[in-house]
Amino acid sequence: MANKIRVATTSLAGCFGCHMSFLDIDERMLQLAEVVEFDRSPITDIEHCTNCDIGLIEGGVCNSENVHVLREFRKNCKILVAVGACAINGGLPALRNHIPLEECLNEAYIEGIGVEKPKIPSDIELPLLLNQVHPIHEVVKIDYFLPGCPPSADVFWKFLTDLIEGREPSLPYELVHYD
Amino acid sequence: MSKTITIDGKVIPFEEGQTIMEAATAAGIYIPHLCHQPEFTPHGSCKLCTVKVNGRNCSACTFPAMDGQDVLSETEELIDDRRKITQMLFVEGNHLCPGCEKTGNCQLQAVAYHLNMLDNHFPLFYPDREVDASHPDVMLDRNRCILCTLCVRASQQKDGKNVFAVSGRGIHKHLIVNSDSGLLKDTDLEATDRAAHICPTGAILIKRTGYRVPIGERIYDHKEIDQVSLEAEHVKHGE
Numbered sequence: 447m448a449n450k451i452r453v454a455t456t457s458l459a460g461c462f463g464c465h466m467s468f469l470d471i472d473e474r475m476l477q478l479a480e481v482v483e484f485d486r487s488p489i490t491d492i493e494h495c496t497n498c499d500i501g502l503i504e505g506g507v508c509n510s511e512n513v514h515v516l517r518e519f520r521k522n523c524k525i526l527v528a529v530g531a532c533a534i535n536g537g538l539p540a541l542r543n544h545i546p547l548e549e550c551l552n553e554a555y556i557e558g559i560g561v562e563k564p565k566i567p568s569d570i571e572l573p574l575l576l577n578q579v580h581p582i583h584e585v586v587k588i589d590y591f592l593p594g595c596p597p598s599a600d601v602f603w604k605f606l607t608d609l610i611e612g613r614e615p616s617l618p619y620e621l622v623h624y625d
Numbered sequence: 626m627s628k629t630i631t632i633d634g635k636v637i638p639f640e641e642g643q644t645i646m647e648a649a650t651a652a653g654i655y656i657p658h659l660c661h662q663p664e665f666t667p668h669g670s671c672k673l674c675t676v677k678v679n680g681r682n683c684s685a686c687t688f689p690a691m692d693g694q695d696v697l698s699e700t701e702e703l704i705d706d707r708r709k710i711t712q713m714l715f716v717e718g719n720h721l722c723p724g725c726e727k728t729g730n731c732q733l734q735a736v737a738y739h740l741n742m743l744d745n746h747f748p749l750f751y752p753d754r755e756v757d758a759s760h761p762d763v764m765l766d767r768n769r770c771i772l773c774t775l776c777v778r779a780s781q782q783k784d785g786k787n788v789f790a791v792s793g794r795g796i797h798k799h800l801i802v803n804s805d806s807g808l809l810k811d812t813d814l815e816a817t818d819r820a821a822h823i824c825p826t827g828a829i830l831i832k833r834t835g836y837r838v839p840i841g842e843r844i845y846d847h848k849e850i851d852q853v854s855l856e857a858e859h860v861k862h863g864e
Contacts, residue, residue, distance in 0.1 A: 528744065531722065531723050534744055535721070536751070538724055540721070540751065541721070541724075543751040544751065544753055578751065580749075583744065584748050588744070590743075592743070593743055595722070616741075617741070619741075622738050622741060623738075623846075624722035624723070624734055625723050625725075625840055
């Protein structure tokens with residue numbers, strides 16, 4: 447097929463669980479590969495996305511790099527999709543939203559049990575943490591949302607086949623879960 | 626001739642003194658709700674059951690049925706309002722379903738599923754809310770409280786106690802506990818109380834029971850809340 451649909455994926459403040467669940471479409475991946483090609487994604491190792499049709503974003507926004515990546519995706523993807531609980535409401539990383547950032551860092555790198563050579567990482571290469579974790583719709587316009595922790599493989603399949611075959615994507619009751 | 630109201634074009638009978646919600650439920654019509662439970666005095670606070678009665682919005686759980694009322698419930702506009710209300714309930718608290726014991730059995734989540742709510746739409750508040758784990762058998766997590774007051778009513782009306790109340794206004798409104806220390810352990814609440822089991826969300830939980838039924842096999846995992854809600858009512862009336 448000459449003009450394949452270009453899909454980019456990334457995980458921000460996520461655990462890659464949504465990506466793993468996406469891979470659970472199993473042999474249907476071959477069917478998908480006939481009409482879709484992957485741009486920036488853990489599957490391809492491409493560093494920056496360019497002119498994509500669909501961008502799938504896993505995870506919320508917890509640091510400055512997440513913000514840059516998310517904006518890059520919005521700029522380059524016609525359709526941007528929030529995938530999974532963390533992208534939609536911050537998810538479990540957002541549990542830190544009630545704890546001052548300094549306390550979090552102290553607990554993790556200074557006072558925590560078993561910490562050796564206590565020092566808060568400050569390498570210039572490291573993206574700065576945001577005060578709070580945010581869902582991605584607070585940063586850029588999101589076109590579709592796939593809830594779940596993670597969304598099941600069938601959610602990915604239903605959503606992508608709907609889009610690819612020109613239907614307005616919809617999820618029936620059985621496919622809508624927040625857990 | 627018996628008196629009737631019309632809901633979405635369907636003529637249904639009602640008995641004198643019934644609310645629109647009661648008449649609808651008796652006729653097998655589900656109107657989404659969270660703060661309403663048939664066995665308690667209606668409270669009318671969650672507004673999910675908002676219906677249009679003769680052109681005006683009313684809470685179906687508190688509004689009396691009257692002969693000839695024209696009630697609209699499942700209109701696109703009202704469904705959209707209900708979805709927005711549910712989204713607001715989600716963003717005003719800290720409702721992180723993957724980490725909540727109540728997931729799959731939660732009415733807030735089930736209503737959201739029923740309304741096909743896929744996102745939160747609004748910016749999240751992430752309010753600071755207190756957890757009270759002091760009681761040996763009952764857990765109180767205010768992060769998940771939607772202030773429906775069902776626990777308040779259950780404690781007073783069924784248990785003959787007065788364990789819970791709501792205090793404060795606006796965003797500062799919160800559930801309080803009736804003891805000098807403000808802690809659940811110093812109240813006369815018992816795990817067998819109705820108030821300990823009435824919470825539609827995961828704000829009041831019985832300890833050590835959360836995962837007896839695995840996720841995926843819970844009440845709303847495969848059955849919609851409209852069906853569950855109506856079946857529960859009909860079982861109660863021996864139908």
